Structure formats: structure tokens, C-alpha cells
Amino acid sequence: MSESAVATQSSRPKIDLVDHALTLIIVCLVGLVMNTVGPKIPLADGFMGMVVIYFITLVGLALTRFAPFYLPSVAWISLVGIVATLPWTPGSEWIVAQAKSVNFLALATPALAYAGFAIAKKEIEVAKHSGWKLALVACFVFLGTYAGSVLVAELILRLQGV
Amino acid sequence: MNAFRGQLELWRLHLAVIVIGAIAELIGIQKIPLGAGAILLLPLLYAFIMAAVMNPNLVPKFGKIIRQKEVQAASPLIVIAIMPFIAKFGTTIGPAINTIIEAGPALLLQELGNLGTIVLAFPLAVWGLKMGREAIGATFSIAREPNLAIIADRYTLKSAEGTGVMGVYVIGTLFGTFIFAILASLFASANLFDPRALAMACGIGSGSMMAACTGALTEVIPSMKEEILALAGASNLLTYATGLYAGLFLALPIVEKLYNATAGKKDLATAQKKEA
Numbered sequence: 415m416s417e418s419a420v421a422t423q424s425s426r427p428k429i430d431l432v433d434h435a436l437t438l439i440i441v442c443l444v445g446l447v448m449n450t451v452g453p454k455i456p457l458a459d460g461f462m463g464m465v466v467i468y469f470i471t472l473v474g475l476a477l478t479r480f481a482p483f484y485l486p487s488v489a490w491i492s493l494v495g496i497v498a499t500l501p502w503t504p505g506s507e508w509i510v511a512q513a514k515s516v517n518f519l520a521l522a523t524p525a526l527a528y529a530g531f532a533i534a535k536k537e538i539e540v541a542k543h544s545g546w547k548l549a550l551v552a553c554f555v556f557l558g559t560y561a562g563s564v565l566v567a568e569l570i571l572r573l574q575g576v
Numbered sequence: 577m578n579a580f581r582g583q584l585e586l587w588r589l590h591l592a593v594i595v596i597g598a599i600a601e602l603i604g605i606q607k608i609p610l611g612a613g614a615i616l617l618l619p620l621l622y623a624f625i626m627a628a629v630m631n632p633n634l635v636p637k638f639g640k641i642i643r644q645k646e647v648q649a650a651s652p653l654i655v656i657a658i659m660p661f662i663a664k665f666g667t668t669i670g671p672a673i674n675t676i677i678e679a680g681p682a683l684l685l686q687e688l689g690n691l692g693t694i695v696l697a698f699p700l701a702v703w704g705l706k707m708g709r710e711a712i713g714a715t716f717s718i719a720r721e722p723n724l725a726i727i728a729d730r731y732t733l734k735s736a737e738g739t740g741v742m743g744v745y746v747i748g749t750l751f752g753t754f755i756f757a758i759l760a761s762l763f764a765s766a767n768l769f770d771p772r773a774l775a776m777a778c779g780i781g782s783g784s785m786m787a788a789c790t791g792a793l794t795e796v797i798p799s800m801k802e803e804i805l806a807l808a809g810a811s812n813l814l815t816y817a818t819g820l821y822a823g824l825f826l827a828l829p830i831v832e833k834l835y836n837a838t839a840g841k842k843d844l845a846t847a848q849k850k851e852a
Contacts (some may be wrong), residue, residue: 433579434656440590441657447594452601452619460841470663488783489816491726492809495666497701500673504830506653511666515621518805519618522787523600526620527754529591529784530627531642532650533750538633540746548706548743549751551714555744556755556781559718560763560789563777568769570682 416455429479435472442468448520455515470495589646612766616792617759658783665809672806679772683811686776687818691827698831702838713740716831719748721780722820726828735804752781753788760789762817764796775804779811786812800846
């Protein structure tokens with residue numbers, strides 16, 4: 415997984431839009447099940463919300479493929495979601511209302527399930543080999559990065575007085 | 577349509593994800609009180625654990641249900657499954673555009689806070705655990721894909737620095753969501769910080785780390801749910817834009833200089849000890 419991730423960073427990936435569009439249907443259906451079971455959002459509402467989310471994702475992917483400059487697909491998808499919901503975008507109120515019927519944590523649950531199934535022998539080897547020292551360092555890396563970010567943001571917000 | 581048929585052939589994997597996910601959602605969010613604060617357990621964490629337990633590489637007896645074919649197919653599916661999640665986050669940013677603009681300077685500058693990893697993790701790695709050049713790769717960043725690319729580019733992933741960044745990357749992939757859910761719930765229940773600052777800091781990692789972090793935050797501070805989602809999403813987007821450069825031009829050079837300076841001193845000290 416890691417090596418392919420590195421490769422997509424350094425060269426613009428050729429995204430097969432049809433492949434992705436079809437696979438996304440399955441992923442969105444799985445997400446819809448979570449959305450209905452966990453947060454108990456009525457299926458009809460959740461379905462419309464998921465359709466909106468689906469199309470935002472597809473437009474984002476199309477931009478990743480065809481835009482004149484390269485941004486990672488997640489960045490493009492995020493941007494499309496933002497532009498579609500800005501107050502001055504026509505129809506944004508409707509899109510916002512639909513998207514509200516999709517719970518963000520419910521969408522994360524299947525992603526983490528796939529991640530659990532994706533653990534490969536190689537990753538177990540790295541974790542075993544690198545051992546407890548790197549695990550401890552990793553915890554401090556996360557703590558340091560999070561705390562550092564909180565402190566800087568807190569400081570700037572206070573200086574701004576907002 | 578080949579891709580679709582390909583996915584249908586993976587029905588075992590998708591069905592397992594649906595069943596596991598549904599069980600996880602039914603368990604729901606659980607709170608474990610801890611002193612003044614609390615640790616939050618989220619459905620995504622149970623989903624990860626249950627899937628890992630069914631992973632044939634960890635528990636071989638499940639190899640009959642989930643085969644290596646499914647394991648290999650699951651990896652690219654993580655990225656696809658995170659896409660609708662990112663789209664949902666995008667839709668929380670648009671309506672909150674005024675909040676985002678107001679917090680703009682804090683959003684832009686909190687990227688510098690990522691250097692906090694150097695303050696906390698570097699001393700532990702080099703002086704506490706006496707690590708070698710692995711420490712450079714391990715502590716210069718939060719070790720997500722763009723940071724891996726930086727190290728791969730400069731040292732290759734087979735170098736000592738590469739081992740360091742890969743180690744933290746793997747630990748982050750395996751336990752990042754847990755660590756972030758715990759960090760966020762503890763920081764939030766400490767009542768010391770502006771929830772907006774806590775939200776912005778949620779955006780520093782991968783999509784799933786952000787999910788765990790914001791999930792925990794919105795549970796502790798439900799009244800600010802919309803604002804938290806919007807700020808975390810905006811911060812995550814900015815991390816793609818600025819994080820790579822902050823890592824490449826700031827964090828990595830700093831860690832390298834620090835390491836060279838202190839390793840040099842250490843050598844000097846051992847040399848003096850021998851003389852004495």
C-alpha cells in the first residue's frame with residue numbers, strides 16, 4: 415500500500431473514471447447501510463443525501479483527471495463540496511439540506527473496515543521489526559503535532575480576539 | 577463494466593464490511609470516564625478491530641473466508657471509501673465560509689504547530705531511546721503519504737530515515753485513529769482550549785484520523801458540531817496545500833540540523849569520557 419501511495423504522489427495518476435464511478439456506487443451503498451443503522455436517518459433522506467455526495471465525488475474525480483494542474487483527488491473532491499455549498503452558489507441550500515442527511519462518522523466506519531482487512535504481511539513485519547521504540551516515538555509524534563497545532567491556533571485566535 | 581464485475585467478485589469483502597460496519601454502528605459511541613476527561617470509543621474503531629481480527633494475515637483461521645485476494649483488493653478500496661467522506665466534509669465548509677474566513681490566519685498558521693512533533697518526539701527518540709538516523713524520518717512529520725514521498729525522494733525508503741518514517745507510518749495506519757480519538761477527547765474535556773483550535777488541529781492527519789478526531793470532538797462539544805466539522809475539513813484541505821512544503825523546507829532541515837549537531841556532541845562527549 416505504501417509504495418503505491420508514494421507513486422501516486424510523484425506522478426499524476428491516470429484515473430479510470432468509469433471504474434471509479436462503479437466502485438463508488440458500491441462504497442456509497444455500504445455507507446448508506448451504516449447511515450441507516452447507526453445514526454438512524456430515514457433511508458429515503460439518506461439515499462438522496464448519498465446521491466448528492468456521490469455526484470460531488472465524481473465531479474472531483476473528473477477534475478483530478480482533466481484539470482490543467484494536478485491536485486490529489488481528495489483535495490479536488492473537498493473543493494467541489496465547498497463550492498457546491500457556498501451561500502452564493504445557485505441551489506446550494508438544497509445541496510446543503512440533502513448532505514445533512516448523511517452522517518460523517520457513518521461514512522468513516524466502512525473505510526476503517528476496509529483498512530482492517532487491508533493489513534498486509536509486510537505491514538505486520540514492519541511493525542514487529544521496528545518494535546516498541548518506534549511505537550512509542552509515534553505516539554509522541556501524534557501528541558506533539560496535535561498539541562502544537564492546537565497551541566498555535568489558540569494563540570492566533572486569542573491575538574485576533576475572535 | 578469489468579470493474580463492476582470485479583467488485584461483485586469481491587462480494588465476500590463487501591458483505592463482511594457491511595456486517596462488521598452494521599455491528600459497529602449498533603454498538604454506537606461508548607464513553608470511558610478518565611479523571612476529569614473521557615476517552616471516546618467510536619464505531620470506526622470497532623469496525624477496524626473486527627476487520628483486523630478477521631484478517632487472515634493476523635488470524636490465519638479466517639483465511640477461508642477472507643483470502644489474500646480480498647486483502648489485496650481492500651487496500652485501494654480504503655482510498656475510494658474515504659472519498660465520499662471527504663465530499664461530506666466539503667459540504668460542511670461552504671455554509672460556514674464566514675467562520676472559515678474569520679479563523680483564516682489561525683488556520684493558515686497552525687500548520688507551523690506541526691513542528692511540535694520535533695519538540696516532543698525528537699528528544700525522546702534521540703536522547704531517550706538513543707535511536708540513530710531513524711529518528712530523522714520518524715520525528716519530522718506525522719508520516720502520512722506526502723511525508724513518505726519526501727523521505728523516499730531524499731533518502732529512499734530503504735535507508736535508516738526510511739525505516740523511521742515507515743515505522744511511524746505503519747503505526748499511524750494501524751493505531752492512528754485510536755490515538756487521535758483519545759487525544760481529542762482528553763484535550764476537549766480538559767476545558768482549556770477554544771473548540772475551534774481543537775477542531776483545526778484535527779485536520780493535520782489522514783482522512784480517518786480526522787474522522788476519529790472530529791467524531792470525538794463533536795461528541796464532547798455537540799453544540800459546535802457544524803463549526804468543528806467545517807474548521808477541521810478546511811484545515812485538512814490546507815494541509816494538502818501547505819503541509820508538503822512545511823515538511824520539506826522547514827521540518828526536515830530542522831530535524832537534520834538538530835540531529836547532526838547533537839550526534840556530533842554525543843560523539844565528542846564519549847571521546848572526552850575515554851580520555852578522562
